[in-house]
Amino acid sequence: MIIKINFSSETTINKQIKNQIIEGIATGKLRRGESLPSIRRLACDIGVNMHTVNKAYSQLRADGYILIHKQKGVIVNADQIRKNKKYKNILEEKISPIIAESICHGLNKDDFIKQCSLIFENLIPESKI
Amino acid sequence: MIIKINFSSETTINKQIKNQIIEGIATGKLRRGESLPSIRRLACDIGVNMHTVNKAYSQLRADGYILIHKQKGVIVNADQIRKNKKYKNILEEKISPIIAESICHGLNKDDFIKQCSLIFENLIPESKI
Amino acid sequence: MIIKINFSSETTINKQIKNQIIEGIATGKLRRGESLPSIRRLACDIGVNMHTVNKAYSQLRADGYILIHKQKGVIVNADQIRKNKKYKNILEEKISPIIAESICHGLNKDDFIKQCSLIFENLIPESKI
Amino acid sequence: MIIKINFSSETTINKQIKNQIIEGIATGKLRRGESLPSIRRLACDIGVNMHTVNKAYSQLRADGYILIHKQKGVIVNADQIRKNKKYKNILEEKISPIIAESICHGLNKDDFIKQCSLIFENLIPESKI
DNA sequence: GTGGTCTAGACCACG
DNA sequence: GTGGTCTAGACCACA
Numbered sequence: 001m002i003i004k005i006n007f008s009s010e011t012t013i014n015k016q017i018k019n020q021i022i023e024g025i026a027t028g029k030l031r032r033g034e035s036l037p038s039i040r041r042l043a044c045d046i047g048v049n050m051h052t053v054n055k056a057y058s059q060l061r062a063d064g065y066i067l068i069h070k071q072k073g074v075i076v077n078a079d080q081i082r083k084n085k086k087y088k089n090i091l092e093e094k095i096s097p098i099i100a101e102s103i104c105h106g107l108n109k110d111d112f113i114k115q116c117s118l119i120f121e122n123l124i125p126e127s128k129i
Numbered sequence: 130m131i132i133k134i135n136f137s138s139e140t141t142i143n144k145q146i147k148n149q150i151i152e153g154i155a156t157g158k159l160r161r162g163e164s165l166p167s168i169r170r171l172a173c174d175i176g177v178n179m180h181t182v183n184k185a186y187s188q189l190r191a192d193g194y195i196l197i198h199k200q201k202g203v204i205v206n207a208d209q210i211r212k213n214k215k216y217k218n219i220l221e222e223k224i225s226p227i228i229a230e231s232i233c234h235g236l237n238k239d240d241f242i243k244q245c246s247l248i249f250e251n252l253i254p255e256s257k258i
Numbered sequence: 259m260i261i262k263i264n265f266s267s268e269t270t271i272n273k274q275i276k277n278q279i280i281e282g283i284a285t286g287k288l289r290r291g292e293s294l295p296s297i298r299r300l301a302c303d304i305g306v307n308m309h310t311v312n313k314a315y316s317q318l319r320a321d322g323y324i325l326i327h328k329q330k331g332v333i334v335n336a337d338q339i340r341k342n343k344k345y346k347n348i349l350e351e352k353i354s355p356i357i358a359e360s361i362c363h364g365l366n367k368d369d370f371i372k373q374c375s376l377i378f379e380n381l382i383p384e385s386k387i
Numbered sequence: 388m389i390i391k392i393n394f395s396s397e398t399t400i401n402k403q404i405k406n407q408i409i410e411g412i413a414t415g416k417l418r419r420g421e422s423l424p425s426i427r428r429l430a431c432d433i434g435v436n437m438h439t440v441n442k443a444y445s446q447l448r449a450d451g452y453i454l455i456h457k458q459k460g461v462i463v464n465a466d467q468i469r470k471n472k473k474y475k476n477i478l479e480e481k482i483s484p485i486i487a488e489s490i491c492h493g494l495n496k497d498d499f500i501k502q503c504s505l506i507f508e509n510l511i512p513e514s515k516i
Numbered sequence: 517g518t519g520g521t522c523t524a525g526a527c528c529a530c531g
Numbered sequence: 532g533t534g535g536t537c538t539a540g541a542c543c544a545c546a
Contacts, residue, residue: 026229097148103155284487358413
């Protein structure tokens with residue numbers, strides 16, 4: 001999987017890395033057990049500081065997305081996540097302000113749902129899960 | 130409308146103010162032409178520095194949510210926003226990573242749409258728009 | 259002449275009054291010797307504070323645009339201005355940043371001159387002076 | 388590029404910084420991709436507070452003149468701006484009062500256009516665009 | 517080191 | 532009283 005950084009984005013590099021790996025897992029491009037490049041390797045490939053990649057990996061591990069083996073290296077660990085019951089609250093906190101903003105931009109409920117649906121399909125063409 | 134700040138939140142105070150005002154406009158609690166507290170007043174009420182409120186207001190004004198009326202003070206502008214055609218792209222950029230995250234937490238498309246729908250209804254009980 | 263204030267403008271009320279009176283003089287709507295409404299009268303008409311009108315009038319007088327007689331009231335005094343030799347410097351200071359901005363918005367010299375010409379004609383249909 | 392602040396000017400420091408950078412871009416002294424000094428650096432160099440520079444930079448960024456590159460720092464963006472169709476209205480609003488003032492100072496249309504032309508040439512010796 | 521945010525105290529012109 | 536601007540000192544996460 002290729003990670004591409006936008007250095008002029010408002011989103012931090014750290015978060016861009018995390019987002020793209022999570023997206024990779026979500027779309028199935030990265031499967032459970034698959035290897036990710038080492039910290040040094042990825043840092044070099046995308047031209048950023050090692051510390052930045054290190055932090056992204058650490059946070060992904062803390063959230064259960066990946067495992068870091070001393071020998072096998074960095075391994076995807078998708079299924080670990082699914083348990084979190086509180087995620088609905090987190091989701092609401094993240095989505096509420098976006099919905100409010102959308103309404104102010106003239107979208108009604110159907111518009112918003114339709115957009116979400118499109119974006120979802122755009123991410124995962126045939127809904128696999 | 131009462132604005133309440135969570136000082137231990139990871140969300141910036143600045144952003145909390147913006148979000149709550151946008152939400153107020155979206156839900157209809159704040160109507161076009163209605164007055165908002167002055168910078169100093171709000172700063173005092175919620176216990177933050179004047180400059181923090183000032184920045185939030187400045188950004189809201191730049192985005193067209195509010196305007197400064199020389200006599201009425203700070204007033205809600207709302208409808209001004211609705212035109213932006215590019216908003217769908219902005220929406221996609223904001224929602225894509227959330228969708229990816231949701232999938233990793235075990236939500237499929239229907240689950241996600243259902244959650245969005247619930248959150249939307251939660252925000253605007255009877256969909257007015 | 260009717261003065262119209264935009265209370266949501268970034269331009270100060272004070273300055274809006276000045277600008278419109280100067281424009282009135284420039285376009286010939288206000289002629290030398292003509293009367294302007296009293297401070298109280300104008301303040302009442304356009305719904306602003308007396309002090310604001312007072313300040314606008316004072317500055318117009320300081321710049322030589324009007325005279326304030328105790329008995330005749332406020333009188334237009336156009337021709338007084340014309341002597342100022344330094345005005346070209348003032349003009350340059352005011353216009354330079356606008357030109358720079360125009361260039362950044364893609365206007366070349368001809369475009370800019372053409373726009374200025376149009377705006378000028380728009381202000382004074384048949385160039386009288 | 389050297390930025391020079393006139394502390395006794397009526398023009399805000401904030402605006403002086405913006406104007407000079409925009410002028411730099413317009414005249415080609417600052418080219419697309421070129422680096423600008425960091426906020427702290429510039430603040431120190433011209434002897435003003437960091438926050439003043441920060442505000443100027445923020446506004447320049449909001450207007451598309453510059454962008455923050457995570458590695459290169461603050462860089463010139465230029466061409467991004469050129470699209471704005473509404474700019475002619477903005478231009479008219481800014482120039483109209485200046486034209487009115489010029490007329491009152493005895494300039495006719497030809498005088499005014501000639502002055503603008505001179506100022507333009509003064510800014511960009513051989514018209515490159 | 518950077519930009520971003522928050523706090524605090526001050527001055528100004530405006531209304 | 533208001534918003535706008537400037538200064539000063541501080542903390543943070545990021546790179």
